Amino acid sequence: MDKVFAAHPLMTFGAGLQAPEWYRAxxxxxxxxxxxxxxxxxxxxxxxxLAPEQRALYHALCTLAGNSTFFLWQKIAHEFRHSLGLPGDLLAPFLHQVVANALQPEAARMATGPVARVVTGKKNIGLRHEAGID
Known part of the structure; x- marks a missing residue:
């Protein structure tokens, strides 16, 4: 099969159609x-x-990046709506910035909030434990 080639679009697709420029990007x-x-x-x-022998790793990473984050953000949006009474789409700007930060070369230093502040993080963990939230 000398004339068979792999060409994978690095994109996730929804139910609806997008504008032509979206597909060209x-x-x-x-x-x-x-x-x-x-x-x-x-x-x-x-x-x-990409070398063909790297294709399995590539697909595994794409699956992990797309599906794992999809289910995580879907759950968070659900909790915003049902537990907090906030609209799920309120998360959109935050999510976009999280992704932008994660793709930066210095991403390891870009964690924010209690995770980035060890003392505050330890305090919050202690408070959660005392409140019975695990």
């Missing part, structure tokens, strides 16, 4: 040595090469 991860212009002349999307 989706990066594709292709087999190393494949030039999408040769396969699809005029293909506007950015492409990034």
């Amino acid at each position: 989706i990066p594709f991860v292709v087999d190393k040595g494949v030039d999408m212009v040769d396969i699809l002349p005029g293909f506007p999307n950015g492409t990034f090469a």
Whole structure:
């Protein structure tokens, strides 16, 4: 099968359609040595090469990044709505900034809140334990 190539859109898709420019901005991860212009002349999307033996790790990381965070944020939005009486979409700017921070080279230093403040974090953990919240 010399003429079979892998080209994976690095994107998650919802139920609805998006504007054409949204689709043109989706990066594709292709087999190393494949030039999408040769396969699809005029293909506007950015492409990034990956050795075929790395494909399983790539897909595992994409699945982890997409599905794990999806379920986490879905649960948090549910709790905002049902436990706090706040709209779930209130989280959108916060979520976007969390993702932007996580993608920065210095991301390890960008944790905020009690997690970043060890003393405050230990205090909050102690208070949660005393209140019976585990």
